[in-house]
Amino acid sequence: MESWVDGQPADVLSLKDRGLAYGDGLFETIAVRNGEPVLSDRHLQRLGLGCQRLAFKVDLAALAAELRAYAQGLGDGVLKLIVTRGDSLRGYGADPSAVPRRILLGSPPASYPVAHAEQGVRLFPCVTRLSEQPLLAGLKHLNRLEQVLARAEWSDAEHAEGLMLDTSGRVIEGVFSNLFLVRDGVLITADLSRCGVAGVMRAELLYQAESQGIATHVTDIRLEQLHQADEVFVCNSVYGVWPVRACGSARWSAGPLTRKLQTLARTLLDV
Amino acid sequence: MESWVDGQPADVLSLKDRGLAYGDGLFETIAVRNGEPVLSDRHLQRLGLGCQRLAFKVDLAALAAELRAYAQGLGDGVLKLIVTRGDSLRGYGADPSAVPRRILLGSPPASYPVAHAEQGVRLFPCVTRLSEQPLLAGLKHLNRLEQVLARAEWSDAEHAEGLMLDTSGRVIEGVFSNLFLVRDGVLITADLSRCGVAGVMRAELLYQAESQGIATHVTDIRLEQLHQADEVFVCNSVYGVWPVRACGSARWSAGPLTRKLQTLARTLLDV
Structure with missing residues (x-):
C-alpha cells in the first residue's frame, strides 16, 4: 500500500x-x-x-x-x-x-518460520550493549544505532533474535523483542527505566498475566538468573511470543506459562 | 543553494x-x-x-x-x-x-554575535547527560536525541552553549562544541572513548598546539577540575573558538592560550 x-x-x-x-x-x-x-x-x-x-x-x-x-x-x-x-x-x-x-x-504481513513459535528460537548473545539513558529509556524513538549494530552481529538463520545486555551487564531485551523469564511460577521481565524499549506486547502480557492471578515481577535481571530460569520467551507486537530454547550454551524448554501467553498473543494477533 | x-x-x-x-x-x-x-x-x-x-x-x-x-x-x-x-x-x-x-x-554563513568570540560565552549547565557507548563514541552519527534534549533546556540568549557531562559525571563537551581547559599552561580536553563527538576543530587545535610545543592532555575531567581551570573555551569547525566566561557560578577570563588558538582558528576559517 x-x-x-x-x-x-x-x-x-x-x-x-x-x-x-x-x-x-x-x-x-x-x-x-x-x-x-x-x-x-x-x-x-x-x-x-x-x-x-x-x-x-x-x-x-x-x-x-x-x-x-x-x-x-x-x-x-x-x-x-x-x-x-x-x-x-x-x-x-x-x-x-x-x-x-x-x-x-x-x-504485507510478516512471515517468520513456523518453527520459531513451535519449537522455539535460539538467541545470539550480542556483544553490543545498551547504553543507560533514563531520559530516553522505554521510548521507541528513532535513535536505534545500537539495535542496528547488534543485529549486524549475526547473519545465520540459526539465530532468530539476539540477547542484549546493558553496559552494566544486566539482561534487558532482544534486538526487536522484549524478553521474559519464568522462575517458580513468577513471570519476570527487565526494569526498563535505564534503557530498552517498553514494548506494547510486553505491557499487554504483564497486564493479562496479572488479571489471571499470575505473579509478575519487573526487576533487574542478572545473566545468572536468566540461565537458571524455568522458561524463557521473547515477544513483540508483530509475531507474538516465541519460546527461547537456547542462548550460547544455555538451554530451556518451552513451558506451560510460555504456551499460555503465546496462545493469548495469537488470539490478539489472529495468527 | x-x-x-x-x-x-x-x-x-x-x-x-x-x-x-x-x-x-x-x-x-x-x-x-x-x-x-x-x-x-x-x-x-x-x-x-x-x-x-x-x-x-x-x-x-x-x-x-x-x-x-x-x-x-x-x-x-x-x-x-x-x-x-x-x-x-x-x-x-x-x-x-x-x-x-x-x-x-x-x-549561508553562520552569524553569531561578535561578543561570543570577543567577551566569551556563558554555558548553560545541562541536566541531560551523555550515555556511555564506546561503540559509537567519537562519531558524528545521526542518533542525536541527547543533544536535542540538552539544547531544549535553555532558550534565553544569555547562554550561547551548554555544558554536558556523562552519566558518570565527567565533563565531556558542549552541545555543539568540544570543550578545552587550560591549567598551568597545559591544554586539556576530555577523553571521548565512552561518549562525545570527536570534533574536527578539536583535533586541529590539539595538533597545532602540539606542533608549537604546548603540552596537551586528553583525559577524564572532573567538574572540580573545570572550576579550577585557568582558562576554558569551546570550539567547533564553524565558529572556531569562543572563550567561556561563566558556567553556573563558576567564572573564568579569556587567557593567552585561548586567544592564541582563537587566532589560529580564525585564520583557518577566515572569519
Whole structure:
C-alpha cells in the first residue's frame, strides 16, 4: 500500500526533517488484521508518552483516526507509524512553531518460520550493549544505532533474535523483542527505566498475566538468573511470543506459562 | 543553494532511508570559504572512521570530489554532508547490497554575535547527560536525541552553549562544541572513548598546539577540575573558538592560550 505523509499519499520526505537530521522522532510498528490496528490503544499510549517526553505537540485523537483509516486500506499487514518533530532550523534547537510530521508505511504481513513459535528460537548473545539513558529509556524513538549494530552481529538463520545486555551487564531485551523469564511460577521481565524499549506486547502480557492471578515481577535481571530460569520467551507486537530454547550454551524448554501467553498473543494477533 | 542527493539536485528523500528509520548514518558540518571546504581532510577522515565502524561501503575519494564540487557552487557558507546506509528492508537488519546515500545541504554563513568570540560565552549547565557507548563514541552519527534534549533546556540568549557531562559525571563537551581547559599552561580536553563527538576543530587545535610545543592532555575531567581551570573555551569547525566566561557560578577570563588558538582558528576559517 502507498505510504502517507501528513495524511497525504507520498513516498518521499523533506531533507530538512529532524527525523533524518537527529533521529528526532518516535515510531510504532503495529500489526493490522482485517483492517484493524491490533493493540492500537497501547501503541498510541506509548507514542503519547514519547511525545510528552520529547515535547512534541501531537493531536493523538486525530492521529488515531488517521491510523484507523490507513489500517482499513491496508487490510492485513504491518503498519509503521513514524512521528518526527518536523522540519529543522540549522542546529539542535527546535523551532517552537515546527509542526510534527506523521508518516505511515504499510507492508504485507510478516512471515517468520513456523518453527520459531513451535519449537522455539535460539538467541545470539550480542556483544553490543545498551547504553543507560533514563531520559530516553522505554521510548521507541528513532535513535536505534545500537539495535542496528547488534543485529549486524549475526547473519545465520540459526539465530532468530539476539540477547542484549546493558553496559552494566544486566539482561534487558532482544534486538526487536522484549524478553521474559519464568522462575517458580513468577513471570519476570527487565526494569526498563535505564534503557530498552517498553514494548506494547510486553505491557499487554504483564497486564493479562496479572488479571489471571499470575505473579509478575519487573526487576533487574542478572545473566545468572536468566540461565537458571524455568522458561524463557521473547515477544513483540508483530509475531507474538516465541519460546527461547537456547542462548550460547544455555538451554530451556518451552513451558506451560510460555504456551499460555503465546496462545493469548495469537488470539490478539489472529495468527 | 539547492541540495543534492547522490550527486543530483533534490530536496526530498525516500521514506525507506535508514537515516530516517534508525538514525543509521553519519554527518559532517563543514565551513566553506571561497568555494573551499575548510579542514576537509579531517572531516573526511572522521567520516571514514564512522563508515568503517558502521560498515558503510563509501568511496571516500569520490565523495571528496563531490564535496569540492558542491562547495565551489556554495562559495561561502556552511555545508552539511549526511551519509546514510541507504534504503532499508523491514527491520534492523541491513540489506548487504544497500548502497549508502549521500546528501549535501548548503546554507549561508553562520552569524553569531561578535561578543561570543570577543567577551566569551556563558554555558548553560545541562541536566541531560551523555550515555556511555564506546561503540559509537567519537562519531558524528545521526542518533542525536541527547543533544536535542540538552539544547531544549535553555532558550534565553544569555547562554550561547551548554555544558554536558556523562552519566558518570565527567565533563565531556558542549552541545555543539568540544570543550578545552587550560591549567598551568597545559591544554586539556576530555577523553571521548565512552561518549562525545570527536570534533574536527578539536583535533586541529590539539595538533597545532602540539606542533608549537604546548603540552596537551586528553583525559577524564572532573567538574572540580573545570572550576579550577585557568582558562576554558569551546570550539567547533564553524565558529572556531569562543572563550567561556561563566558556567553556573563558576567564572573564568579569556587567557593567552585561548586567544592564541582563537587566532589560529580564525585564520583557518577566515572569519
